[in-house]
Amino acid sequence: MDRPFFLRIDLMLSLLLSLFLAVRTQKLEKMREEFKKLRDDSMELNLLLNKKNQYLMEKQETEVHLATLKERNRIAREIHDNVGHMLSRSILQLGALKALNHDSSLSAPLSELHKTLNTAMDSIRTSVHGLQESSVSLRDSVAEIIHGYPEYTVDLEYDISEPPPQNLQFCFASIIKEAFTNASKHSDAARIRLVLREHPSFYQLLFEDDGSTAPKSYSSGMGLLNMKERIESFHGTINITFERGFKIFITVPRNTASYQPGGKS
Missing domain, CATH: 1.20.120 (Four Helix Bundle (Hemerythrin (Met), subunit A))
Incomplete structure (x- = not known):
């Protein structure tokens, strides 16, 4: 070969x-x-x-x-x-x-x-x-409200060391519940940011969602007038806007947070 x-x-x-x-x-x-x-x-x-x-x-x-x-x-x-x-x-x-x-x-x-x-x-x-x-605990009330809306991703920031006065706890819990109800009825949001914070002179509540559809009339109706009346009774301020999502921003002075209906404090 x-x-x-x-x-x-x-x-x-x-x-x-x-x-x-x-x-x-x-x-x-x-x-x-x-x-x-x-x-x-x-x-x-x-x-x-x-x-x-x-x-x-x-x-x-x-x-x-x-x-x-x-x-x-x-x-x-x-x-x-x-x-x-x-x-x-x-x-x-x-x-x-x-x-x-x-x-x-x-x-x-x-x-x-x-x-x-x-x-x-x-x-x-x-x-x-x-x-x-x-x-009655504001933090537990908030947790219970969030638990009732599993369709949302909720970013909760709770920075209150001492419980606020009882009436303010009820007020904040009612407003948060109303805000979630409004979101579920009128918003296409998927994510919600909720902030509860205490400062030396005031309490702060922030609720905002990432919805892209503005409510037809977010300055009135939808229980928002009731929110305003509640906060004004504590001599607080409330701003409701729609800018890249629905937003409620509330501040209540600590010295008026113990307000009770009828003028007692």
């Missing part, structure tokens, strides 16, 4: 080997890519599961806390309606008994009993007030 023949054989073997190695390399690269994708999918799934578990834990904690607050409120009502009512009757009956009493030896004991019942009544009022104060 001549030398060119062997060269052709070597060349063919080299080509076959190269082809084999190329196919094998391609298969290894494909397997590597599949492994990488599987690893990434697994990591992403683990992250999603961790996030879901965290969400469920937070949701459970919130629901337990809200249930506790509701139970406190129920107990406060029970004490006020039952024990408070019986004490009030006892005080009235004792007052009538003192008016009818003609035995001077009973005057001092009856007066002392009257004083004791009044002290007990004051203690009941203080306890009920304390339970009612602790049964």
